[in-house]
Amino acid sequence: MNLIIRGIFQVQEITLLIWRVARGVFRPPFYMRETIRQMDVLGFGSLTIILLTGFFTGAVLSLNTGNTLQKFGVQNVAGQLVATSLIRELGPVLTCLMLAGRVGSGIAAELGSMLVSEQIDAMRSLGADPIKKLVTPRIVALVTMAPALTVICNMIGTMGGLLAAISFQGQASSVYIASAKEAVTYNEILGGLIKPTVFGFIIAIIGCYKGLSTTGGTVGVGRSTTQSVVVASILIIAVDFLLSKLILSLLL
Amino acid sequence: MTNRFQAIEFKDVSLAFDDRVVLDGVSFKVRYGESKVVMGGSGTGKSTLLRLALGLIKPDSGAILIDGEDITGYTEEQLMEIRQKIGMVFQEGALFDSLSVYDNVAYRLREQKARESEIEPVVMRMLRFVDLEDAADKMPNELSGGMRRRVGIARALVGSPKIILYDEPTAGLDPITARTICELALKLRDLEEVSSIFVTHRLQDIEVLASEYVVRDDYGNLSFEQEGDKLCLVNTKFIMLKDGNIIFSGSDEEMRNSRDPYIRKFLDNER
Numbered sequence: 001m002n003l004i005i006r007g008i009f010q011v012q013e014i015t016l017l018i019w020r021v022a023r024g025v026f027r028p029p030f031y032m033r034e035t036i037r038q039m040d041v042l043g044f045g046s047l048t049i050i051l052l053t054g055f056f057t058g059a060v061l062s063l064n065t066g067n068t069l070q071k072f073g074v075q076n077v078a079g080q081l082v083a084t085s086l087i088r089e090l091g092p093v094l095t096c097l098m099l100a101g102r103v104g105s106g107i108a109a110e111l112g113s114m115l116v117s118e119q120i121d122a123m124r125s126l127g128a129d130p131i132k133k134l135v136t137p138r139i140v141a142l143v144t145m146a147p148a149l150t151v152i153c154n155m156i157g158t159m160g161g162l163l164a165a166i167s168f169q170g171q172a173s174s175v176y177i178a179s180a181k182e183a184v185t186y187n188e189i190l191g192g193l194i195k196p197t198v199f200g201f202i203i204a205i206i207g208c209y210k211g212l213s214t215t216g217g218t219v220g221v222g223r224s225t226t227q228s229v230v231v232a233s234i235l236i237i238a239v240d241f242l243l244s245k246l247i248l249s250l251l252l
Numbered sequence: 253m254t255n256r257f258q259a260i261e262f263k264d265v266s267l268a269f270d271d272r273v274v275l276d277g278v279s280f281k282v283r284y285g286e287s288k289v290v291m292g293g294s295g296t297g298k299s300t301l302l303r304l305a306l307g308l309i310k311p312d313s314g315a316i317l318i319d320g321e322d323i324t325g326y327t328e329e330q331l332m333e334i335r336q337k338i339g340m341v342f343q344e345g346a347l348f349d350s351l352s353v354y355d356n357v358a359y360r361l362r363e364q365k366a367r368e369s370e371i372e373p374v375v376m377r378m379l380r381f382v383d384l385e386d387a388a389d390k391m392p393n394e395l396s397g398g399m400r401r402r403v404g405i406a407r408a409l410v411g412s413p414k415i416i417l418y419d420e421p422t423a424g425l426d427p428i429t430a431r432t433i434c435e436l437a438l439k440l441r442d443l444e445e446v447s448s449i450f451v452t453h454r455l456q457d458i459e460v461l462a463s464e465y466v467v468r469d470d471y472g473n474l475s476f477e478q479e480g481d482k483l484c485l486v487n488t489k490f491i492m493l494k495d496g497n498i499i500f501s502g503s504d505e506e507m508r509n510s511r512d513p514y515i516r517k518f519l520d521n522e523r
Contacts, residue, residue, distance in 0.1 A: 029365075117349075118342045118344065119346050119347075119348055121303070121306075121340075121346065122340070122342055122347075122407075124308060124335070125308070125338070125339075125340040125408075126360045126363060128363045129332070
C-alpha cells in the first residue's frame with residue numbers, strides 16, 4: 001500500500017473511531033469510575049511535569065524578553081507579555097505536547113499491549129465494548145484534564161516569570177502583577193481553553209487509534225507508541241495554527 | 253431456516269487477509285454436547301475459526317450459525333447477546349493484567365451489573381472448579397502459565413455458557429499441567445454437556461480427549477475412565493485443517509487409519 005492510500009485509510013479509520021465514540025458516548029453503560037480513574041492517572045499524574053514546564057517556560061520568557069523591553073523602556077509590560085504568550089500560545093501547546101509525550105504514548109502502549117496479548121478480544125468475548133470501556137473514558141479524561149492542566153501551567157508560568165522579573169530585572173512585583181492582569185481577559189481565557197480541549201481530544205484519539213491498530217507483537221507496540229507521539233505532536237502544532245487564526249478573528 | 257440441533261455450524265465459510273486465503277469454503281457442525289477437536293499446523297486457520305465463531309471477525313462469504321442463529325450479518329450489539337452463550341479460553345489466558353484473579357473471573361458479571369453478593373459465590377465456585385481458590389487475590393503476573401490458563405477457563409465458565417472455545421490451551425505447558433487442562437475440558441464435556449471446539453496440535457491432548465471420559469459416583473467423587481468395552485466415546489470428533497481447507501473430518505480411529513500423507517506426517521511428527 002503506498003503512502004497516500006495508507007494515509008487516506010488511516011484518516012478513514014480514525015473518523016470511524018470518532019464516530020463510534022460519539023455514537024456510544026450518551027448510551028449506557030457509562031464507565032464513570034473508569035473515567036475518573038483515567039482523569040487521575042492521565043491528568044493528576046501529569047501535574048509534576050506540567051508544573052515544571054510552566055514554571056521554567058514563564059521564567060525563561062521573562063528573562064529573554066526583559067532586556068529587549070528595557071531597551072525600549074517598556075519593561076513594565078513584562079507581566080502582560082509573559083501572561084499573553086502563555087495563555088494564547090505556550091501554555092496550551094507546551095502542556096499538550098508534554099501530554100502527548102507522557103500520556104499519548106502511554107495510551108498507545110497500554111492498548112497496543114492489550115491488543116497483542118488478546119485482552120481486547122477477551123474483553124469483547126466477555127460482553128464489554130472496548131470503545132466504551134477503553135477509548136471513551138480516555139477521551140473524556142483528556143478533554144477535561146488538558147484545559148485544567150493548561151490553566152495550572154499558565155498560572156505557574158506567570159509566577160515563574162514574576163520570579164525571574166524580580167530576581168534578574170529588579171522589577172517590582174506590583175508592576176509585574178498589574179501588567180499581567182491586563183492580559184487576562186475573558187476572551188483570552190476562552191481562546192486559551194478552546195485549544196487544549198481540541199488538543200486533548202487529538203492526543204486521546206491518536207493514542208487510542210495507534211494502540212488499537214497495533215500489529216506485529218511487542219515490536220509493533222513500540223512502533224505504535226512512537227507514532228502516536230509523533231502524529232499527535234505534529235497535529236497539535238498544525239491545528240494550533242488554524243485555531244490561532246480562528247480565535248484571533250472571532251474572539252480577539 | 254434455523255437448525256436447532258447444532259450448537260455451531262459453519263457453512264461454506266471463506267476468509268482472506270489481503271491476498272492470503274485463510275479459510276476456503278469451510279463447512280462443519282458441532283452438535284450439542286459434542287467436542288470438535290481442530291488440528292493442523294501453524295497458520296492453517298485454526299484460531300481464525302474460533303474468532304469467527306465468536307464474531308470477533310466476519311467472514312468474506314458463507315454463514316456461521318450459533319445455537320441456530322445466523323450471526324454472519326449481526327452488529328456488535330447483537331453479537332454481545334450471542335457471546336453470552338459462548339466462553340472462550342485464549343491461548344495465553346489473555347487475563348487482564350491490571351485486575352486480580354478474582355476480578356478477572358468476575359469480569360463478565362460486573363459487565364452485566366450483577367450485585368457483589370451474587371458475584372462472589374459464582375467466582376469462588378469457578379475458581380474451585382479449576383482448583384485455584386487460594387489464588388483469588390493474586391495478580392496475573394504472579395501466576396504460572398498453567399495457572400493463567402486455568403483462570404482463563406474459570407473466567408470463560410462464568411455465566412454457564414453452553415459453548416466453550418479453546419484456543420490451544422495446552423500450548424507451551426508441561427505434560428502434567430496440560431493433562432490438568434484436558435481434564436477440565438473432559439469434565440465440562442461429560443458432566444456439564446458443554447459443546448466445544450478445542451484447537452490443538454498436540455497429540456497428547458488428542459489421546460486424552462479421544463479416549464477418556466469422566467464419571468461421577470453416587471458420592472460425588474469424580475474418576476477418569478478409559479474408553480473401552482463399557483463405553484465408546486461418540487461425543488468427540490476431529491477436524492484436520494490444511495491451507496484453509498478441511499482435509500479430514502471424523503473420529504480419532506478414522507484419523508489414525510487415514511492414509512492422507514499430510515495427516516500421516518502430522519501424526520508421526522507429533523508422536
